[in-house]
Amino acid sequence: MSLKREGFTGPTNNHKRTGWQETYSLVWPKTPIDTPSEEMVKEESPRVTKRATRSSLNTPQSPLLEEMRKEETPQSSKRATRSSALKSCSSRTRETQKKIDFRSPSLLRDLVYREEPISFDALCSSFPGRRVQILELLQLLGPMNSPLLPLFIYGGASTGKTSVILQIFRHLKRPFIYSSCRTCYCPRILFETVVNQLPHRRSSGSVKRCEKPADFVNLLHDGMSEFINNLKGNSSKLDSEELKEQGSTGTMIYFIFDNMELVRRWPKYLEITSMLFKLYEILKMPEVGFIFISNSSLDTYHVNTGFAEPMPVLFPDYREEDLRKIFLRNQPNQKLYSSFLDVVFNSFYRMTKRVDELSVAFAPLFQKYCELFSDKKGSVPTEDKKRSLFKRFGEHTAPALNDIFKVPSHPNSFKIEAIKEKVKRRDAEVTDDIEFHMPISAKYLLISAFIASRNPATLDAALFDSTGGGDNRKHKRKMSETSKEKKELAEQELIMKGPGTFPLERLLAIFQCISSVAEFSLENEQQVEDEIVSGGDTGIMSDVLLQLSTLCNANYISKGGSCPLEGSTRYRSTISEEMTVKVARSVNFPLSKYLYRR
Amino acid sequence: MESESLDSPPASPIANNGENNLQPFFVLHKALPRKGSRKASETGKTRSKLASLSSPKAAEKSEETKQVGEDDYDEVPLEAFDFVWSKIDRTIKDVLLNINISVFDVIHQWVCESFSTIKSAGTPGGLHSYPPLTDITCKQIFTGLVMTKNVEFVDDLLTFKELAMHLKSHDSHVVTLSSMDFTAKSGIGGCLKSLQRQLIKFTPDTADISILVSWYSEPENKGYPIVVIIDDMERCNGCVLSEFILILREWVIKIPVILIMGVATTIDAPKKLLTSNALQYLSPCKFTLGSPSERMDAIMEALLVKLCTGFDIGHKVAVFLRNYFLRHDGTVTSFIRALKIACSKHFLMEPLSFLCEGFLSEDSHSFWMEMCESLPVEMHKCAFDLPSCKLIDDVSCLSTETLVSGLSAVKSLQKDWSSVVLCLFEAGKFHRIKLFDIFCEALDPNRQSGAVEDRVKASSSGIFLHSEECFGQRKTGFISQAVRRIKDLPPAQLSQLLQIWRKHTEGITEINVKVEELLSMLDFDGESKSNKQDGIGSPRKVTSPGESKSPKKVRTGSPKKAASRSHLNTEKDKEAVNLKAVKLLECMVKDYLKPIESLPFHEIFCFKHVDILQSALIGDPRKMIQVDLLKSHTYLHCSCCNKSGESLLPSMNDTSIIYQLAQEHGDLINLHDWFQSFKAIILPPSNTKKGKRKLQMYPLSKKRKVAVEIESISEASIQARFCKAVTELQITGLLRMPSKRRPDFVQRIAFGF
Numbered sequence A: 001m002s003l004k005r006e007g008f009t010g011p012t013n014n015h016k017r018t019g020w021q022e023t024y025s026l027v028w029p030k031t032p033i034d035t036p037s038e039e040m041v042k043e044e045s046p047r048v049t050k051r052a053t054r055s056s057l058n059t060p061q062s063p064l065l066e067e068m069r070k071e072e073t074p075q076s077s078k079r080a081t082r083s084s085a086l087k088s089c090s091s092r093t094r095e096t097q098k099k100i101d102f103r104s105p106s107l108l109r110d111l112v113y114r115e116e117p118i119s120f121d122a123l124c125s126s127f128p129g130r131r132v133q134i135l136e137l138l139q140l141l142g143p144m145n146s147p148l149l150p151l152f153i154y155g156g157a158s159t160g161k162t163s164v165i166l167q168i169f170r171h172l173k174r175p176f177i178y179s180s181c182r183t184c185y186c187p188r189i190l191f192e193t194v195v196n197q198l199p200h201r202r203s204s205g206s207v208k209r210c211e212k213p214a215d216f217v218n219l220l221h222d223g224m225s226e227f228i229n230n231l232k233g234n235s236s237k238l239d240s241e242e243l244k245e246q247g248s249t250g251t252m253i254y255f256i257f258d259n260m261e262l263v264r265r266w267p268k269y270l271e272i273t274s275m276l277f278k279l280y281e282i283l284k285m286p287e288v289g290f291i292f293i294s295n296s297s298l299d300t301y302h303v304n305t306g307f308a309e310p311m312p313v314l315f316p317d318y319r320e321e322d323l324r325k326i327f328l329r330n331q332p333n334q335k336l337y338s339s340f341l342d343v344v345f346n347s348f349y350r351m352t353k354r355v356d357e358l359s360v361a362f363a364p365l366f367q368k369y370c371e372l373f374s375d376k377k378g379s380v381p382t383e384d385k386k387r388s389l390f391k392r393f394g395e396h397t398a399p400a401l402n403d404i405f406k407v408p409s410h411p412n413s414f415k416i417e418a419i420k421e422k423v424k425r426r427d428a429e430v431t432d433d434i435e436f437h438m439p440i441s442a443k444y445l446l447i448s449a450f451i452a453s454r455n456p457a458t459l460d461a462a463l464f465d466s467t468g469g470g471d472n473r474k475h476k477r478k479m480s481e482t483s484k485e486k487k488e489l490a491e492q493e494l495i496m497k498g499p500g501t502f503p504l505e506r507l508l509a510i511f512q513c514i515s516s517v518a519e520f521s522l523e524n525e526q527q528v529e530d531e532i533v534s535g536g537d538t539g540i541m542s543d544v545l546l547q548l549s550t551l552c553n554a555n556y557i558s559k560g561g562s563c564p565l566e567g568s569t570r571y572r573s574t575i576s577e578e579m580t581v582k583v584a585r586s587v588n589f590p591l592s593k594y595l596y597r598r
Numbered sequence B: 001m002e003s004e005s006l007d008s009p010p011a012s013p014i015a016n017n018g019e020n021n022l023q024p025f026f027v028l029h030k031a032l033p034r035k036g037s038r039k040a041s042e043t044g045k046t047r048s049k050l051a052s053l054s055s056p057k058a059a060e061k062s063e064e065t066k067q068v069g070e071d072d073y074d075e076v077p078l079e080a081f082d083f084v085w086s087k088i089d090r091t092i093k094d095v096l097l098n099i100n101i102s103v104f105d106v107i108h109q110w111v112c113e114s115f116s117t118i119k120s121a122g123t124p125g126g127l128h129s130y131p132p133l134t135d136i137t138c139k140q141i142f143t144g145l146v147m148t149k150n151v152e153f154v155d156d157l158l159t160f161k162e163l164a165m166h167l168k169s170h171d172s173h174v175v176t177l178s179s180m181d182f183t184a185k186s187g188i189g190g191c192l193k194s195l196q197r198q199l200i201k202f203t204p205d206t207a208d209i210s211i212l213v214s215w216y217s218e219p220e221n222k223g224y225p226i227v228v229i230i231d232d233m234e235r236c237n238g239c240v241l242s243e244f245i246l247i248l249r250e251w252v253i254k255i256p257v258i259l260i261m262g263v264a265t266t267i268d269a270p271k272k273l274l275t276s277n278a279l280q281y282l283s284p285c286k287f288t289l290g291s292p293s294e295r296m297d298a299i300m301e302a303l304l305v306k307l308c309t310g311f312d313i314g315h316k317v318a319v320f321l322r323n324y325f326l327r328h329d330g331t332v333t334s335f336i337r338a339l340k341i342a343c344s345k346h347f348l349m350e351p352l353s354f355l356c357e358g359f360l361s362e363d364s365h366s367f368w369m370e371m372c373e374s375l376p377v378e379m380h381k382c383a384f385d386l387p388s389c390k391l392i393d394d395v396s397c398l399s400t401e402t403l404v405s406g407l408s409a410v411k412s413l414q415k416d417w418s419s420v421v422l423c424l425f426e427a428g429k430f431h432r433i434k435l436f437d438i439f440c441e442a443l444d445p446n447r448q449s450g451a452v453e454d455r456v457k458a459s460s461s462g463i464f465l466h467s468e469e470c471f472g473q474r475k476t477g478f479i480s481q482a483v484r485r486i487k488d489l490p491p492a493q494l495s496q497l498l499q500i501w502r503k504h505t506e507g508i509t510e511i512n513v514k515v516e517e518l519l520s521m522l523d524f525d526g527e528s529k530s531n532k533q534d535g536i537g538s539p540r541k542v543t544s545p546g547e548s549k550s551p552k553k554v555r556t557g558s559p560k561k562a563a564s565r566s567h568l569n570t571e572k573d574k575e576a577v578n579l580k581a582v583k584l585l586e587c588m589v590k591d592y593l594k595p596i597e598s599l600p601f602h603e604i605f606c607f608k609h610v611d612i613l614q615s616a617l618i619g620d621p622r623k624m625i626q627v628d629l630l631k632s633h634t635y636l637h638c639s640c641c642n643k644s645g646e647s648l649l650p651s652m653n654d655t656s657i658i659y660q661l662a663q664e665h666g667d668l669i670n671l672h673d674w675f676q677s678f679k680a681i682i683l684p685p686s687n688t689k690k691g692k693r694k695l696q697m698y699p700l701s702k703k704r705k706v707a708v709e710i711e712s713i714s715e716a717s718i719q720a721r722f723c724k725a726v727t728e729l730q731i732t733g734l735l736r737m738p739s740k741r742r743p744d745f746v747q748r749i750a751f752g753f
Helices: A002-012 A017-030 A035-052 A063-090 A093-108 A122-125 A133-143 A161-172 A185-196 A199-204 A213-237 A240-249 A260-265 A269-283 A318-329 A334-351 A355-376 A383-402 A411-426 A440-454 A456-466 A466-478 A483-498 A504-526 A544-553 A577-586 B001-006 B024-054 B056-064 B066-121 B154-169 B185-201 B207-216 B237-249 B269-273 B292-306 B314-326 B332-348 B353-360 B364-373 B377-384 B387-391 B400-429 B433-444 B452-460 B478-488 B491-507 B510-536 B539-547 B551-565 B568-592 B610-617 B621-630 B637-646 B656-663 B669-682 B685-697 B702-731
Strands: A153-154 A176-180 A255-260 A288-294 A311-313 A501-503 A556-560 A571-574 B140-149 B173-177 B226-230 B255-263 B282-288 B668-670 B745-748
Touching: A063 B433, A093 A269, A122 A133, A122 A161, A122 B685, A133 A153, A133 A161, A133 A311, A153 A161, A153 B433, A161 A255, A161 A288, A176 A185, A185 A213, A213 A269, A240 A571, A260 A269, A260 A288, A260 B621, A269 A288, A318 A355, A334 A355, A334 A383, A440 A501, A440 A571, A440 A577, A456 A504, A456 B433, A501 A504, A504 A544, A504 B066, A544 A556, A556 B001, A571 B255, A571 B433, A571 B656, B024 B207, B066 B140, B066 B154, B066 B255, B066 B282, B066 B292, B066 B353, B140 B237, B154 B173, B154 B226, B154 B255, B154 B332, B173 B185, B185 B207, B226 B387, B237 B255, B255 B269, B292 B332, B292 B400, B292 B433, B314 B433, B332 B353, B353 B364, B353 B400, B364 B400, B364 B478, B400 B478, B400 B491, B400 B568, B433 B478, B478 B568, B491 B510, B510 B568, B656 B669, B656 B702, B668 B669, B669 B702
Parallel strands: A153 A288, A153 A311, A176 A255, A255 A288, B140 B255, B140 B282, B173 B226, B226 B255
Antiparallel strands: A501 A571, A556 A571, B668 B745
């Protein structure tokens, strides 16, 4: 027993990366797989790893770790019973045991990147401007089977963090377990995804329910130690070919947690982030490496200290020449594309440096560029030509700069619409139609909501009541300089605040005012001779609340507050001014008269 | 709301002896047991019933035992309604499907294209969880934005259901999600879960994308696109939908998801709703559904003009429906609902309405003959008591023949009327005049009586005009507008129009002949022109003689070019044809556009009761609540309150008392005052007076304690009653509870009716 311990602690004492592997492989195969010893190792392991991790030597134990330990104690006793049971039947199932043994190395290979490994040069050339980061990461990962302190890769969106790390693993042919906190949108799914990817889980195919961080740690610990033991146990029995195989992948398993910043949106995220960051110390397994990828730096995680901070690796934003290289990388016609970039690139680079945004913006523009200038294929434009190209293409670039989201119609639906369009074009006077149908009462409601949001409530009386208007005028004459200044300040504040909120009653009052005015004017012009009056028309008033909810659903009016019974719900109009003007024009409402202008 | 009413069993009319105020609840309860039996029998039963009625045996029977006979006739309107409505319903469904089918096909084509693009982007690897390293453009999700062109999305629920069916029948996995799946409350898990439930048909407790991946990798599922339809995008929570898109796009190569989202408002709605991060991963494509007014026109055309079911709506009803559609609720669904109400009420109220079946039979004259002869005397009399029959001068000939010939006249005139309306509509199409407008105007019984100007005014009076027509075009009616505009039509369109007219006027031989004449004139023009061009030797025109065998092509092609030459001769000819067409249409309007309401016996087929429809559709719940609260005794019919008249009695309903008391206050009610006056009414006056006096007389005696005790008990209960009543008023929306600013006051919300 003591021998084993020595063997285990040995490598940590003379902690050298090169020496580690030899001692490691020398010592481990000697340990036979019998359960008591496994138990021993587990019991010892806390002390061992405490020594193994340099940085945590002096740090006090965190409360979380304490908790983990506490929870682990009953668990381990359970495990002991299970393993003792296993021991009793192990003699009988030696045959099957063997089978499992043979499976494990190939399972390890499952975790290696599927596609053909790539060379270092290919790796560097596929990521222009990332050579420094790739070298740094390779250095940190070290040679095969060297332990890894947790890495924290961070940098802005679309700077190649995930792609680089995945390609590095493809290059290194090392096993890794990847999980993205985006796809795994809650802790439970994250845990289960990781646990299910563990080699032994894969073979047994069991999905374990795993909700608490503590369960996760236990399962991970179990799985990994079982796996590692298997690996060690096997390597003695393996023939040369499999040894070679194992040698190519190594004995390290890396866990990659992508999109870590999303964890912060989860409830009780502190517990989870600090657990993930501490996993290395909790597990105390040198064969496990952790890599975290995030788009914000470590400072933003509010993690309490008490553990070794992961090694940060920054992926800075791409520089201009890097971006050019990236965009030129996969283009069939390099010259044409580079001339296109000359024309377009600078104006877009000022807006964004993100590869994804740029490539989305460039794709349709380049298509247009090809249509326009494809005849110049191959010819490298001179400086003068460039300038003229820039001017000529400017008309396409400028609108694209502001266009975030462009929706083309399907070519075939054009054919259907063409017939309708023909009719429409004939009377061109109705160019600024609203694109969709809205009942007239909804239109009035929309306008009144806009007025209520735009105008200060104190102005309502002046606008809609004749007596109130008189008062206001008197008031204006008396206004002093200071009050003017005050008013200006208030107006500025109003602009800064954006559309104001209003209660339902105010909306209904304004609606009543403007719709009755509209009705009156219409009736006047339409004459009253005939008493038919639109088949017992009830005016516009009915179902206003229904219309209001419709407008809320269409996101034209936003609703605050919660309890409808309280009546204190406040609304806010979120419609743009152009849209309102369109709507007002369609019902011939003089909107400008009712708007408070500074 | 609307959809519910459509799906629910028809509020079938029950003949309740002449009293027309339909009690909704009563009807609903009664209708339930009948529904099953009717479903089984369907329309065949109606036929047999009617046949048995019309058979001499039945007639004798009805004469012998009137009671039994009338019972038979009680059943008939129901069955006639079922018969007619099932026909209308089928027509509507067909029309709506036909409108959308072309768009559906385009969408399906786009889905196929998108799917092949996704497939070409890369083959999905194994089940590993890391993202494939591909170009960003390959990771975009193809998104179809279907513009529904209506803020109300009720109509489109059905459309999207049909779209799902359509795509499903063309080999795609279809998932229909709604805004209920994208709420902030259920979060991203909610929509993923329902996605999984619909695809895999089993519900795990957590929705994990990896389960979907393994499901899709099964051979029977592989090879088809997964179409996710979200029918009302605007109502979704933006964050959740964005997150959903971000997750899907990470997996889009392994699970080829294609999104279809319904957009009710403008095309930039997704821009407002989604985060920019999610937005750039969409590769959008726009599709447009027919606008509600187009749909409406199609339905009107098929239903009220072309399909003669023997159920028509009067002018006022038409105008009301039109206003309701334009002003209040621009959905086809609510229009259909209104029509259904009108239909059911019509069959319920009009005892002879079952005769409408004659409209659909080939030999309607003999059918009506048979039917009318077997009518019981009351019914017979009923027919001649109709107000429209007072137009008939000859009182003596109130025979069956008169009735039958009157009915036949209605039928034949109705046919002419509809063909003229269709011609007008075709003419108006070039200027975007809606069928509904023409329809309303054509129904107006006063249209023909007045002078031209009057007619114009009458027709537009009370009609809430369209936005565009509001000011510019008000001065003329829609019909005269449509007629006048023919003058300016270019020959190509004119010939198109005449072609359609020829089809529509097949029923009226004289007109049809004239249309043919005009067409031949145009043909002649076209040919002469092409001959001239041949003489000149224009190489473009060489092919045209060959084409001239198919007259349509020449007409559409050559006159345009000829017009550009502006030969004096051809100009004149052209104008002449145009003028002739105008004259023809005017003549048609004058001779054949007879509104149904000007004919005798039209009440049998025509529903004219706007007020009933209005109260059924609009209703005024808040007003009704107020009225009921103020006059509770008229409902309760208790003996005590009746005598009192205006004064308030303690025996009245608490809520009613409180509301009446509230009438005395302004918009703010002091709670304390209110409570005191309530208490004063609740407590019998003598009792309180005595108590007060006692208190005053013996302020320090023991009796006071007793009195206080009694009062305190009742005080608590009074307070409780007061609170309960006030809460009821709050719930009905007549009051608002005290605010923080004014804790002692409640605010009245409703004033007057």
